Amino acid sequence: MTMIFIFLGLSLLLSYVLSRKQPTLGAYFTIIASLAGLISVYLLRNSVGVTESFYYLNFQITTIGWYFAMILLTVYFTSAFFNPFWMDELIYPAAYNSLYLLSLVGTIGLFFAQDLMTLFICWETAVWSSMLIVQQGKSRQAAWVYFVISAIGSMSTLFAVLLTMYLSGTSEITGALTYFTTAPVAGALVFGAFILAGLTKIGIFPFHVWLPLAHGSAPHTFSPVLSGGLVKMGAYIAYLSVAVFPAYQVFGDSLKIQGVPLPIYGLMILGAASIVYGTLRAIQQEDAKRLLAYSSVANGGYILIGILMMDQMAFAGGLMHLLNHAVASAAAFLAIAAVAKRTGTTKMSELGGIIHRMPITYTVYLIAIISMAGIPPMGGFVSKWLIFQGLSEKGLILLATAAAFGSIGSYMYVFRPLSAVFLGQLAPKYEHIKEANPVMVTAMLILTAMSLLLGVLPNLVLKTIAKIQIELGINPIIVNGTATLTENGSVDMLQVFTVFGFGFLLILILFMVLPKSRRVGLMDTYTSAEFIHTPELLHYGHSFYAPFERLYEKWPSVLPLYKRMSMKLSELGEWAESFFFHPDPNRAVLWIVVVAIVVIIGGAQ
Amino acid sequence: MHEVQKNDRSLWEVVGDYFRANSIWMKWYCTGCGAIEMPPTMTSRFDMEQLGMGPMATPRQADVLLITGYLSTKTLRRVIYSYEQMQDPKYVVGFGSCTLNGGIYYDSYATINQLDKYLPVDLYIAGCMPRPEAIMNSFGELIEMIKKGEAKGWKHYKENHEWYKANQMDSLGEVIIHDEFHE
Amino acid sequence: MTLMNFIYGFLAVLGAFVFQTSLTGINRKVTARLQKRRGPKWYQQFIDIFKAFSKSSITHGWVYDFGAIMALGGIAATVIFIPVAGMQAFPGLDNIFVISYVLAVGMLGMAMSAAGSGNPWASIGVSRALTNMLAYDIPFMVVVFTLIYQHNTGSVSELASIQQGVGILGWNFFKLPLGGIVSVIALFGMLGKKPFDSFIAPAEIASGPMVEYGGKQLGMMFTLHELMTFIEVSLILNLFFGGGETLLIYMVKYAILYTFTNIVSGVMPRFKIDQAVTFFYKVPLGLAFIQGLLVIYLGWGY
Amino acid sequence: MKEVKLFLGPQHPGMHGNYSVHMYVDGDMIKKARPTPGFLHRGFEKLMERRLWMGNLALIPRICVVEPDINEMVYAMGIEALAGVEVPERAHWIRMMILELGRLAIHMMAIGGIGGPTGMYTATYWGIAQRDLILDLFEKITGARIYHMYIVPGGVRKDLPEGILEDVTKVLDQLEKNLPEYEELILRHPIIHARIKDNIMLPESVVWELGVTGIGMRSATGTENDLRKVKPYARYDQVEFDVPTATYSDALTRMQLKYQEMHQSIRIIRQVMEKMPKEGPVRTNFSAGSALRFTVPEGMVYTAVESSRGEYGYFIVSDGKEQPYRIAVRGASYPQGLLGIEKYLTGYRIDDASIWMDTMGVCSPEIDR
Amino acid sequence: MTNSMSNWIETLEKDLGVEVLDSPAKLQYFIDVEHTNVHQTLAYLRHVGFTQMSLLSCIDWIEQGKFQLICILMNWENGVHMLVRTMLDRENPEFTTITDIYPGAVYYEREIHEFFGVHFRGNPTYQKPLFLERWDDMPPLRKDFDPQAYSDSKFPRREHPHVFKTKVVEVTE
Known part of the structure; x- marks a missing residue:
């Protein structure tokens, strides 16, 4: 298992190097790397209970960890197919490719972690790398x-x-x-x-x-x-x-x-x-x-x-x-x-x-x-x-x-x-x-x-x-x-x-037996007998469930609440800060005196 | 003009015609005055549904297009459009003297004088406007025609498409209006 | 799984279609009587469907056809799962969640096909239909959860057979009256009967998802509607009215239940879609919760 | 694109009549609405200039299909005013009876018709069948169901047939008996309330801005602005009736006012049958010798009557010849049907659009002419 | 005519400085004004209670070479209809919109432009077609427009072959 990590770590570096030269190449490399990871993790299915250590990190293969890792790797593997086509839209394609693999390493490590510290470290790795990727987006x-x-x-x-x-x-x-x-x-x-x-x-x-x-x-x-x-x-x-x-x-x-x-x-x-x-x-x-x-x-x-x-x-x-x-x-x-x-x-x-x-x-x-x-x-x-x-x-x-x-x-x-x-x-x-x-x-x-x-x-x-x-x-x-x-x-x-x-087949036969349909264009459609030639105006896509949405559109969202909370928090911080760091030197003197008194009294006891 | 021959129907068509005759879904295009006698025909007093007829929402679902009265050019364009959206076999019934010969509006600058120049009319109902009894009667007639395979205006329209199109263009200039009145 | 299973399944679909379509025809006459008129022939619905099949048709692209096939195929498969008077094509597949989710295949197929026609009315109709589904299904699901908890089984045929043999008071409708009422109200929503038919409202959205269908696709949609009605009424019948000991009893009960919904909807206008949601979440959902709490915490209803 | 363009009409189940509204919809909210009239345009005003004064009688009822008698009435009133002809007393009363029967018919259709957009088809079926009985009365009196051509300049075309009053009484009795049932079924139905109560408002300011008259105006302003009261024509000053009003004009209120007006119409017809002269001439001739090609003195006049939708008027210009020089028609639903849609349909939902058209009383043929 | 009504008319005449003419119908009056004075007249009339504009119409006096605009106002308090008339030049018919006084006039103006060809300055939408679609002739309500000729040229009439079956009566002796 350690081999997997080492391999993925190396391929991470490799993909970075490759991407610096040619981003698409690096992206294709992520497919290969994740596929290799997928296969090797799959091969671990029978070695449940094996423990391994890698410096301070301790890992153990469990069924549940294997199950989770397989899910993750499947997703990583299939999504990697899309990477090569987005390279020119990203600002830092090399970073993206390597972080992609880094987050993969982190998550797999999480599932196989044997001790709590490993768990935490892998958790952080995955979170940080994915956060750096997210911020490359919109x-x-x-x-x-x-x-x-x-x-x-x-x-x-x-x-x-x-x-x-x-x-x-x-x-x-x-x-x-x-x-x-x-x-x-x-x-x-x-x-x-x-x-x-x-x-x-x-x-x-x-x-x-x-x-x-x-x-x-x-x-x-x-x-x-x-x-x-x-x-x-x-x-x-x-x-x-x-x-x-x-x-x-x-x-x-x-x-x-x-x-x-x-x-x-x-x-x-x-x-x-x-x-x-x-x-x-x-x-x-x-x-x-x-x-x-x-x-x-x-x-x-x-x-x-x-x-x-x-x-x-x-x-x-x-x-x-x-x-x-x-x-x-x-x-x-x-x-x-x-x-x-x-x-x-x-x-x-x-x-x-x-x-x-x-x-x-x-x-x-x-x-x-x-x-x-x-x-x-x-x-x-x-x-x-x-x-x-x-x-x-x-x-x-x-x-x-x-x-x-x-x-x-x-x-x-x-x-x-x-x-x-x-x-x-x-x-x-x-x-x-x-x-x-x-x-x-x-x-x-x-x-x-x-x-x-x-x-x-x-x-x-x-x-x-x-x-x-x-x-x-x-x-x-x-x-x-x-x-x-x-x-x-x-x-x-x-x-x-x-x-x-069977049901589908039954109906398919029925459908085939009946006379064939004539193909008409999409704009040849019922418009109350009026004429229209703009397809965009006939496309119903906005506010699709408007009557239903209206029933709860007034419900409060959580985000404003958080925003208000953070605002209050920063106000609190500023308020607290104003006690200590105020342009008026008297305040500073006051605090020094107060602290000194507390220290003296505390020391006296 | 090419006349549709009295053709021999295959067994499939005979059976199909039996069903079509007993279940006529109509697209009741409310083109004019004649529409006012349709509600009594449909509702409790005359109860068109006992003939197996009923109103349908869109031309796609309908079998018969009822032209209930005079047609202004503006309406005729929509009627032709609706007719072309219907599925074969389809029938057209013209209501009242206005569809027949322009009726009281023979000299109007906005209404056409003769419907069968533009669409193949299978049956005309005379009167201004036709009474519900007359409508029911002629629906009986239409059913007989369909049963015998005589209502073949749709075939006629297919075979003489150029002739109809030329007539439509002469009177209307343009059937499918390209100005959509966007604002 | 033998060939017999499939033949039986095919017969079940055919039988359900014939039975429900004749019942629809009869009910059109009943509605006509309510509206003081004579009404069509009892077999009018058959003629309508076959007429639609006999006409020529158009297509707006492969998804338009594929959606229709998927819808009708999914529904036909669901009919095979439905236990009728203890009979089943594939025993053991009548779990209530399976039925209600396979039903969704049909819904999704129809929605896909309708939206694939590129008509905005159809899309609006679909959006309303899905909203409607969210409205009626939640109270119904609460009742279903209660039922499963109470009887410890999720199999529809078992739930039906539990109620049999004790007479009329053994029906869940009388054992869990609040839940029974909720499920009958939900049945109106499932069947798209007024007042919950805003997704096909002709005067608002020109019959909604059906707007572009003509010819064989329209015939398929009508068939789909009949089969869907059969599934939904059967579901309520099996869950709350004891199914049927014999086929005859089953059919009689079925006819009564269906005609009841039809008559009631005859004197109802339609809700707007958001009003329907509000209604379902106010009254039936509340009743369903009360019923659930009574059963789970007070043990009432055993 | 955010907005979808949807068409309510001309061929849409929610649109009564051949009329179109182009709606720009976001979700289900109408962001912009543009009325598109003209599908029923026949050029009446031109055609009338080309017909004889008498020949126009066949033309005018066709301007408003659902309520044709008011056309005949304004036309006759205009010519009588220009020519200075006095109408026989009995003809006045017969005209009133016809007009009120016509009002009953259209209100019955409207009350039943609200079943269409709200989905209550049973109401529509019952209501329209009930209206048919009134059409039968018309047929007995005038010989035609819809276009009667009965009110002619100088009186009415012919006297009432024998025993018609008993028939009218019978129909009215039956109608009066059935009305509470319709009220129960339609105007008091909780779901109908949910849809049309506090919805589709017509505020007082809008009434003045658009020039909406009739029930729209009365339901919003609370004033008894009914032409039958304000400037009575025929013999409306000799019968007793109330003008129902309200100060809160939502769709439900307007339907209720229609319902109350039906009771008042029944009351008027009963009084007419009681008070009308039992015998006497019903028609004055214009000029001897040329009944068909009579002429009307030079001049211009505007005549208006109270239709079910408000003030319905003709502006008639004569140059003293056998044909009118110009006739202009004020359709009662012109204000709400054009400017009203453009300005005030926006902000409603597509669910409400056809109820809007219904209860605001938009009648397309009289807009298009 | 009651006394108060005639007083009221006199006040109107004094304030407007024009003559209020009687009409054949009761409770109905005419006012003839120059087309430059129409707006102040209308504004005044609206102020004194003519809140409703019933109709805005036009007459083609072809022999005089004039268009006559008629604005029919209604006062609901006493039921008076006031017909304000003004003459326009037929060759160059131009008028300023009255939509700022009566907003309801916007579609009437559009209609008059469509049917008579009168131009309304200040009404941004008056030139759009309203009732007619793809109209290719002169405005149809002008007196020199012949609808019969237009109809004949555009819309073919049904030809009724006047064939009468004559019954041959055989005279036998």
Whole structure:
């Protein structure tokens, strides 16, 4: 494993050198490097439990770490295909390429970290490198917000790490965290600090503010990584703090709601809130990337709820949703990036009818959103179904409602780019654009195939998850052939897929038997018999859900609150500063006297 | 002008004509006065739906285009546009004397005098305006015509497309107006 | 999975289509009587659909056709999943979430096809249809969660058979009256009956998603509508009215339930879409929550 | 682009009549609306100059399709004023009866018609079938259902047929019996309220700016500005009736005023049947010998009556010949149908557009002429 | 005519400095003004209660070579219609818009331009076509425009073949 790190570190340097000479070359090198990383991590699948040290950093291969690393590497690998085409749009292409690989190193290190210090260092590496990439995008402010919110996470991680190491006397993660079974009060503190870091990274309400900003303005090639990959770091932290950290024992004495301790239930409510909030905000967005970013907020809520449930079904669902969402979200972001490459914009109201020029990109996006919306036969369905099953089995009706809301609301927001960007009238200015570059298409097709595979044969992944569940000592999810069994119902996705294919075939035959249709232009359309010749004026893309949006447009946003808070804070700082650093020398003299008196009195005692 | 021959219909067409005759969806283009007698025809008193007829929202879905009265040139352009958006087989019914020969507006500078120069009319309903009874009666007639395969104005329009187009151009100058009144 | 399963599934789709289409025709007559007129022949709906199939058609590009096929295919597949009086083509696939999500394939296909026609009215209609779905589905889902929690199963056929054999009071509609009312209101939304039909409102958006369909695509949309009605009414019937012990009982119950919705919608105007959302989130969602809390925390309803 | 251009009409289920509104829509809000009239333009004002005074009788009802009698009335009033002819007493009363029956018919259509844009089709079916009974009365009296050509200069074309008063009473009784049912079904339905209450406002300032008359003006200003009261024609000064008014003009209020006006019309018709002279001539001839080619003395006059949508007037110029020199028509819905749409449809939603057109009373043929 | 009404008329005459003419109909008067004085007359009339403009129309007096504009105002308080008339030159018909006094006149002005060709200074939209589309002849409501000829040239009439079947009556003896 150390070899992987060394290799990636070297290739990082190499890509920097190459990019200085020829940026595109360096970018192609990132593909190779991440592919090599992917393969080598995959080969580690059987060496669970192996520990290794690299100077002060200690690593251990665990199933869950392997699972997370595979997800991350898939996303990094496929997104890297897009890197070569954005080199001329970046200010520092060499830095971008090397930071891309650096953040990869950081995240993988995080998942394999054995001790808390390693965890922290890798965390910081990933955060800093990704922040430097984000600020190469459209807006510096986004990078700042990202930095500030990440700083909260970092500080609380550092606090938790130091406190744990101090109290438990060990830095090995499992050992240190299980110590808190005996010290519930300190445990609650550590749990809080840890989970805070997780929440900020997943982008759970109310710490989601950085996410749409950063995703929206990061370079188009890095947004998929942010959404599909880096967010999963937070999920890993959340996993550590409920599964490795004995959260259910620590809070065992507190009030329980349907068997869930109140603090954990509260966190789940936060997850539910971010599902609802992310859904509602995603519906409002006018920019396709920001829309997808808000959908990441909502999906983060599912993942959090699933992981926090720690049971047979919802936990498996949460872990599987990690993968499904990573794949689908990366595919969707990449499709939008491909469109942005050709058209130069991601504003939905300015696009339209792109399907007639980029049909493959459209198909990729379609399958991605089917998965994101949780519609069979794509991957997203299975994980959402498992989460639903778990929630309704426990009777957590509020959370289940939020989950249902997010699921059905996702039809609304995922359909919107589909309709506004790809369908509808093609504007004359995009008359001559071409399909995305074959290299980009390859990357997108890989993700699409994965989505489909995960939907039809979810048990491939569920088996790994069952292994994780066994390690954690909870009832594993039962898989039988192609069927997934749960206590209150089972589903066989292969059969569902077959029946769906049967229905589709039936109708296809019907369609083919009937007389062939005549092709007409898009502008030959019903306009109440009036004449119109401007395609842009017939393209409905702005304020798509206006009546629905109007119901909650007055709701306060969190961002102004933060702004006001920061303003107050800086005022406070200035006020405090004015006591000490004032142009009037009398004040300084006063303070010196006061301090002197305090020292003298203190010294006298 | 090329006349459509009395052709032998295939079995498929005979069956299709049976369905078309018993389910006529109309695009009720409210071109003039005749439209005022359509609501009584559609609603409870005369209940057109018992013939299987019903109003439809757009020309794409409709089978029959009802030209309910006189046509100003401005309307005729829209009517032709609507007719061309309809799906074959499609039928046209002209209401009242205005579509027949200009009616009371024979010398108006804004209305046309004879509809069948511009569109193939399958059936005219005489009267100014036709009463609901007359409308119901002629719909019965239309059903018979479709059943027998005699309502083939749409074929006629296809085969004599140039002739119709030339007439339209002579009277209207331009069918699809290119000025969209953007402000 | 044998060939018999598929043949049975095909027959199920065909049977559902024939049954629901005749019922629609009869209900058109019922509505006509409500409006003091004679109404069409009972088989008028068949003629309408076949007429649409017999006409020529246009296409606005491949997604316009593909969406329509995907919609009808998805719906046909969903019909195969629906248990009718205990009969099923593929046993074990009748999980309620599967049914309600496969249904979404049809929705998405139709939405895609409609938006693919490039007509703004269609896009507005689709945006309203999806909003409408968000409105009625949430209260309904809350009731469904309650049901699953109560009976510990998510299988529709099991949920139906649990209610049978105890007489009329064994129905969930009487066991969980608030939930039953909510689900019947949600049924109006699912079927797109007034007052929740703003997504096809002719006077506002010229029949919305249907605006560009003609010929065979229109026929497919009508077929889709019939099959979708069958799925939705069957779902409510199985969940709340005990399904049917035999096919005859099932059909009679079905006809009564469907005719009821039809008559009520006959004297209703339509809500605007945001009013529909507000309505669903005020009354039925509240009732559904009360029902859920009663069942989960007080154990009431067993 | 942010705005979508949508067309309400000319061929749209939400548009009654051949009329078009070009709407620039953002989301579902109308940002800009442009009326496009002229689809029904037949050049009436030109055609009337080419017809005989008598021949125009066939032309004028066709200007307003839904309520044709007012045309005949203003035309006859104008010629009578120019020629100084006094109309027989009985003809005045018969004219009033026809006008009020016409008002009942169009209000019945409007009240039923609100079912169209709101989706309450049962109301439409019932309302229009009810209106048909009134058309039957017209047919008995005049021989035609829609275009009666009954009110002619100098009186009415012929006397009332035998036993018509009993028929009228029967129809009115039935209508009066059914009206509360319609009110229950339409004007008190909670969902209809949700759609049209506090919606589609017509503020008082707008009334003066546009020159809206009729129910629009009365519902906004609270004044009894009804031409039947302010400058009574026929024998409206001899019957008792109220003019319903309101000071808050939303769509619901305007519908309610229509409903109340129907009761007043029924009241007027009952009084007419009671007070009218039972016998007597109904028509004065213009000049002996040339009944068809009569001439009208030189001069110009403006006559106006109260239609269901407001002041409906003809401006008639005669040069003493057999044909009118010029006739200009003031359509009652001209102000709200053109400037009203351009200025005040914006800010409403596309859901409301066709209700806007309906309840503001936009009648396209009288705008286009 | 009541006494108060005649007083009111006299006041009007005094303030406007023009003669208020009677008309054949009751409660209706004419005022003839120069086209330069129209605006102040209208402003005054609006001030004294003629808040509604019922109609703005035009007459083509072809023999005199004049257009006559008629603005019909209505006072709802006493039900008086006031017809303000003014003459314009037919060769060069130009007038200043009255939309600043009666905003409702904007479409009437557009209509008069379309049908008579009168130009309205100060009305930005008056030249746009309103009722007619692609009109290619002189403004149609002018007296020298012949609609019959236009119709004949553009819209073919249906030819009715006047064939009468004559019945042959065989006379048999």
